Amino acid sequence: MTRTRRRLIQFAALAALLSLWEAAFRLGLLSPIIFGSPSLIVRAVTQDGWTFAHAFRITVFEIAKAVLIAWTAGILFGAVAASLPALARVSAPILSALIAVPLVVLYPVLIAWLGLGPSSKVVFGVVSGIFPIALNTMIGVQGIDRGYAQMAAAMGANPRQIMFQVMAPLALPAIVSGLRLGTALIVIGVVLSEMLGSTDGIGFWISYHRALFNTGQVYLGILLALLVAGLANAALSLVERFYVRQAANLSVP
Amino acid sequence: MPSGVQMTAEDIARETIVVDGVGKTYGGGTHALTALTDVSFTVREGEFATLVGPSGCGKSTLLQILAGLVPASSGLVAIDGRMVTGPSPDKIGVMFQDAWLLPWKTAAENVEFPLVLRKVKPAERRKRALPLLELVGLASFADRYPDELSGGMRQRVAIARCLVQEPRVLLMDEPFAALDEQTRTRMGNELLQIWEKSGGTVVFVTHGLTEAIYLADTVFVMGTRPGRIIERIAVPLSRPRSIDMIGSESFGRLRNHIWHLIAEVRT
Numbered sequence: 458m459t460r461t462r463r464r465l466i467q468f469a470a471l472a473a474l475l476s477l478w479e480a481a482f483r484l485g486l487l488s489p490i491i492f493g494s495p496s497l498i499v500r501a502v503t504q505d506g507w508t509f510a511h512a513f514r515i516t517v518f519e520i521a522k523a524v525l526i527a528w529t530a531g532i533l534f535g536a537v538a539a540s541l542p543a544l545a546r547v548s549a550p551i552l553s554a555l556i557a558v559p560l561v562v563l564y565p566v567l568i569a570w571l572g573l574g575p576s577s578k579v580v581f582g583v584v585s586g587i588f589p590i591a592l593n594t595m596i597g598v599q600g601i602d603r604g605y606a607q608m609a610a611a612m613g614a615n616p617r618q619i620m621f622q623v624m625a626p627l628a629l630p631a632i633v634s635g636l637r638l639g640t641a642l643i644v645i646g647v648v649l650s651e652m653l654g655s656t657d658g659i660g661f662w663i664s665y666h667r668a669l670f671n672t673g674q675v676y677l678g679i680l681l682a683l684l685v686a687g688l689a690n691a692a693l694s695l696v697e698r699f700y701v702r703q704a705a706n707l708s709v710p
Numbered sequence: 711m712p713s714g715v716q717m718t719a720e721d722i723a724r725e726t727i728v729v730d731g732v733g734k735t736y737g738g739g740t741h742a743l744t745a746l747t748d749v750s751f752t753v754r755e756g757e758f759a760t761l762v763g764p765s766g767c768g769k770s771t772l773l774q775i776l777a778g779l780v781p782a783s784s785g786l787v788a789i790d791g792r793m794v795t796g797p798s799p800d801k802i803g804v805m806f807q808d809a810w811l812l813p814w815k816t817a818a819e820n821v822e823f824p825l826v827l828r829k830v831k832p833a834e835r836r837k838r839a840l841p842l843l844e845l846v847g848l849a850s851f852a853d854r855y856p857d858e859l860s861g862g863m864r865q866r867v868a869i870a871r872c873l874v875q876e877p878r879v880l881l882m883d884e885p886f887a888a889l890d891e892q893t894r895t896r897m898g899n900e901l902l903q904i905w906e907k908s909g910g911t912v913v914f915v916t917h918g919l920t921e922a923i924y925l926a927d928t929v930f931v932m933g934t935r936p937g938r939i940i941e942r943i944a945v946p947l948s949r950p951r952s953i954d955m956i957g958s959e960s961f962g963r964l965r966n967h968i969w970h971l972i973a974e975v976r977t
Contacts, residue, residue: 608810611777612824612871613799622826626814 490670497673498680505674509662513681516647516658519575520689523582523643531587531639532632535594536620545595552592560584561649568654578650578658585646586639593638597631598624633697640693644686659685725788726879726911727753727776732785734771734937744936745771749785751930751939753911758902760914761930762922764972768937769915773883776913777804789879799824803872805882809864811856817863818843818852821870828875842870845904862893869901873908880905882914886921894918895953898925902951919965924951931971941971 475495481487482494489497502509538544564581571577601624609623651660663678734746745768753759761769774780776787778797787794790801797804811820821839822830830838843852846866856864865885872880886894898921905912916922922929926945933940943964947955955961 602810604806604808604810605812607774607779608804608806609827611779611797611799611802611804612827612875613797614827618827623812626812 490672493672493676498676499673501671501673501677505662505677509659509674509677509681512657512659512662512678513685515575516651516660516682516685517688519578519647519651519658520582520644520685522579523586523647524640524689524692526579527583527587527590527639527643528636530583531590531635532594535591535632535635536598536628538591539595539598545599549592549595552588552595555588556592560646561653564650564653567650573655575658578647578655581650582643582647586641586643588639589642590632590635590639593635594628594632597628597635600631601627629700633693633700636693636696640689641686644689648682648685725752726755726757726790727759727913728786728788729772729776730786732772732775732782732787734768734775734780735783746775746782747936747938749937749939751942753913753928756909756911757927758905758912758914758925759928759930760916760922760926761932762916762919762968762972763932763937764934765917766937767932767934769917769932770883771937772932773804773881773913773915777802777881779804799827799877800875801877802879802881803875803877805865805868805872805880805885807884807887809856809868811864811867813856816853816855817848817859817867820856820867821874824871824875838874839870842873843867845873845907846870846900860893861889862897865889865897866900869904873904878910880910880912880914882912884915884917887916887918894921899951899953901925906950919968920956922968923947923961923964924956929968931968933972941968943968 478487478492479495482489482492482496487494534548538548560581563584564577567577567581567584571580605623605627606619609619614623648658648660651658652664653660655661659678659681663675663682666672666674666678729752730750732746732749733744736743736745749772761772763769771780775782776789776794778794781795789798792798811817812823815823818836818839821842822835825835825838840849840852843849846869848863848866848870851859851863856867859867868885886897889897901912902925914922914925923945929943929945930939931941931943932938945964946960
């Protein structure tokens with residue numbers, strides 16, 4: 458099956474699903490307060506489109522900042538911990554435990570420290586996503602057979618060359634899987650923290666309109682949150698492809 | 711050369727590889743583990759030497775010390791008249807049981823990698839790598855990735871990579887041990903041909919007695935607990951070697967002799 462044909466079928470299926478939803482709503486089979494409808498979402502766009510556009514921008518920026526901080530700090534910590542056995546032994550169980558802890562209990566404290574503005578969301582996003590990134594990087598680097606480093610040393614590689622031209626590309630698959638998990642958790646963390654206590658952002662407007670039973674607006678917010686998640690995933694794939702190509706071309710000075 | 715005798719500067723300069731009173735101890739105090747003790751031998755220019763011994767005799771450790779990858783606890787190692795204090799890739803090529811090819815690089819790029827580390831220009835790198843791939847019979851596999859190559863082919867790439875910096879000494883740590891017997895024998899023959907062409911000095915670690923005798927001018931037999939050299943044997947076979955020699959009476963006698971040496975120290 459060609460790519461365009463597959464796309465066409467996917468769109469047709471989506472259109473059919475939306476029509477079915479709208480029809481069920483019009484026939485009174487679905488409660489408008491619980492299920493909304495495509496037409497209610499369209500009306501929400503005409504009523505509150507600009508508010509949501511602004512909220513979308515805020516949420517995207519919060520996520521972008523959290524991603525930048527969590528990726529950098531997580532990979533750095535993981536790589537350093539992997540090369541210091543004592544630190545790795547201590548931090549591995551702590552990192553695993555922190556991934557399992559419901560970090561959302563921290564959020565009220567973060568609000569008290571940082572207020573309701575974007576910074577508490579960024580920090581909560583970082584806290585949500587950094588641990589799997591650090592842990593995966595650490596495990597990835599530790600999992601590389603020492604033979605590679607020994608071989609490179611025998612060929613005259615200095616520690617920096619061993620790190621960037623041998624170890625980093627070898628650890629890349631593990632690091633990327635950590636980034637996938639961490640980035641998803643950051644998106645969840647930021648939107649969730651907006652819902653719990655804030656003054657703007659997609660999460661905030663979802664919970665605001667939920668309270669007022671504006672189901673169309675709630676669904677619009679949900680769609681935008683999905684879009685944010687999709688964007689984050691696309692950005693990750695882009696970075697992944699870029700680095701895989703980099704790794705393949707590291708030999709080119 | 712008897713052990714414990716101080717090497718003179720003249721000795722060091724004359725021999726390609728000089729190992730004098732080398733010991734290696736891991737850990738300290740009551741948990742100290744002696745891997746090697748008072749190992750002394752010399753290998754002359756162009757000689758093919760094999761180190762053979764039971765597992766745990768420290769032959770791999772000894773090779774790593776020669777390669778400058780692991781420091782000796784005592785004694786000295788000199789290669790080409792200079793003390794070994796760290797890796798010297800321009801003089802020494804090292805090969806391990808696994809090729810350790812970088813999986814995202816093609817065969818040719820792997821051969822070029824030591825040159826990449828020394829920032830040699832891409833065109834020059836390719837020019838030096840391709841003849842070596844041809845030498846090991848992989849000219850048509852230059853653009854294949856390691857996971858598309860067999861175990862024997864991967865070790866051939868590793869040989870080419872070893873040779874790309876034109877080292878005068880090759881140190882090989884059981885390079886063919888993971889291969890099946892037929893491939894191992896063929897690789898041994900190819901290695902001998904390459905060695906006869908390039909004329910370098912080789913130290914080859916193995917636990918295979920047949921391989922140790924077949925390849926070598928000199929066999930160093932090692933004993934275990936602690937690791938040490940128990941006998942130096944000059945192999946009386948002529949060159950070039952052929953498979954038929956393995957069946958000869960003198961080969962069998964030599965093999966038995968080494969076998970008994972190793973069996974004795976084991977019990």
